[in-house]
Amino acid sequence: MRKIMPGPGMRAIGSASVILALCLPLFLTLFLPVSVLHGQEAEIVCRENGIAVTSHPRATEAAMEIMRMGGNAVDAAVAAAFAIGVVEPHASGLGGGGGMVIHLLGEEKSYFIDYYSLAPQRVGELVNRDREKDRHTALSILVPGTVAGLTLALEQFGTLPLATVLKPAIRCAEEGFAIDETLASLVLDSAEMLGMNEATAEVFLDMGFPRMLGDTLRQPELAATLSAIAGGGAAGFYEGIVAEQIISEISAVGGVLTLEDLKNYKAKLSEPLRGTYRECEILSAGLPLAGGSVIEALNILENVDLRQMGHYTTSAATLHLMAETLKRVHSDRSALMGDPDFTYIPVNGIISKDYASSRFHQIDQFSVTPRRYRDTEVGNPVRFDKAGPGKAGAAEPRNANVDGPDDDGDFGKSTHDKWSGDIFDSFGAAKAKSAKKPRAENSGKSSRENKSGEKRSDEDSRDSSDKDDWNLEEAHTTHLSVVDAEGNAVSLTQTLGTFFGSTQMAAGVLMNCGMNNFSASGKVNNVEPGKRPRSSISPTIVLKNGVPFLVVGTPGASRITSTVVELIVNLIDFDMDVAQANNAPRFFCSKFEDFLHIEGGIAEPVRNKLERMGHSLRVHDGIDLFFGGAHIIRIDPVTGAVCGAADPRRSGTAGGD
């Protein structure tokens, strides 16, 4: 903010200014390869020998440091993921969990690692408790998966020793780093709850008051724990002294985690969920994470030519279609998705093109249906699931969890095809029909329950439908994308549940509040020992002609699906570059509140038309962290140019060599 005025020293260097002008570009090239965001516009960064995009410059540097040492994309992503947990301690870390999608170009193979947190064995003791009250206590802590996931990735696909990739994280924790704007603001907002745990307060507060922008944040205890992992691998965290310290400290404040829970945690390696969109292949996170929702949404949108309809910032028809799509996707996710190890999940049906077609034909191009978002019906993808229930290891479907046919009585054969007209000239028709009253539907269910009677989880966002306030659930979690010089790609998203997780710290590690991601009732996402709660996390890689084309993902809780879908549409349908895609205004809607949230920048005529269609708009002031912090890389299929952009909504950077 302060202006630097020329002082007496400036006069002495007047003659040096010419040399400076000549040397400055060289200086910047040699010493500042990380492009930092300025103001509120994402900048595009293109590099030849690998690129990393993360939420913090120090994490981006960690990835670059590892790639310079000869590490591949997995080495770099793991280094960045450990580092981001240190420099963005509110968003993810050793005490949380996540998921990553990996594509190895040489092998032409893709992998998904699920390292989401899971319920401890004694979780039964907590079933009837008030989760909201317990959120910032040890009772909300699930078994953390980050260390298992990152070390598994490194063991399977990395090339450098764990101790080497952990060095940047340990350095950041030991030496400290300057608190950035995002963290400063969050500490200020959360100071009261951070003060409730002595160890947490020690890190984030100064004499009980928030540390501020520019202050140095040091985490020596976390550095010691990271060093134990560097020396002992995952066992250095899940067993031995660190594990004992974690359990001792968590038990002292009432937590139910045990040494056995930690010792038994295993990250899961599998294949990513696969879909296609406009000649591209989509690789995204499997269950209980939400890659299936991204694929479902893209499948529905594939039924029209979005490019011909126009971009959603200038075409109400496009934004309406996307919003109605996302409502249905969100409705399906909240009713049907969960841990497949415990319940049959009709995921193959959810991501099938035929099911998407049936969902598409339920959308009215002229008006919001049903009138209230919260009454959005759950689909019936079971009939489209060719693998079907009863497959090996899966439980039988429970009717209570899967919605029956809607009032058509026959999915996929809708008798009133709402897209029968010509969509491409429908906008004029929409004007004429906009006065048509949408169907008034009311499921009769409480807004906190879905049709199957399942009370929704924390990630499903809180209800604000009965009052005129905004759903301002925090945009917690973090995402990073990495592509190396060989073209290997990693898309990684990890979380503590909400910002600062449970706010409980043990062995210098801020622990998650994953319990709140379980639903309070129902069977799909209820709490059971050893079960993973569902999450919106959707790290995604898009292939074109079999090679990585896009690496994309975002934090943002229930906005993750909508933001990832909007980015893919921007990049594929509208040929935007990564900066343009990230700068484009975003929108969000869900089943659990009746508002269509949009960022400033969506044209007023579009907003007016949307309101006439029946949408209740909530216009955010400019761009807003609420909509996530997406970090994208695009590899040009023709030139091979690798370009990345960090989200201007967060303090991220893109960097490479």
Place this chain on the structure above:
Amino acid sequence: MKRVTVVCSMIMLAIAIPLAAAAQEKADTPAAPAVAVVKFFGPILISSAGQSADVKMVGMMAKRLELDAKVEMMAKPEHLEGIKTLIVVPGFSSKGLGAAGISQKDEMARVVALIDEADRKNIPILMVHIGGTARRLGQSDDFNKIAAKHSKYMLVVEQGNSDGFFTKLADEAKTPLEIVKKIPETMQPLQKLFE
């Protein structure tokens, strides 16, 4: 190449040091007007202007200082009954507004009503801005301006005034402004104001 790099680095250093000195010199200059002797008395009502959590920090300070104070995030004119000082802690928080279930417009109307009532009852207003840059610009400045305009004294953590914003407001309103470096340092002047 190496030589060029070294030369350039030295030039950059040679420039950076005097620049930094000049910047420091300049940074020290937007000093606050001389702080006048102003006294406030309890009972104190502490309220937010913008629903940021900063008000809780100021409440914590008052508690530590054993001041006769109560915090009401959503204080209304009727809460001023029997009050001798109103502390307004400005700073916009969308999270705070969401938690309160109100819009920015509602919050501004509440703040205006509260301040008007305090003025009508001759209850002096002390503005305490502790949020630094996190509570500056945009919607925060709408609340900062109204709180500053009606206050009898302004206590501000330096980072929030790095562009001289509060200095300008204090000059315009001829209101004493006291700047402190860090949030915990707010306690000392706060104590003095109520001695």
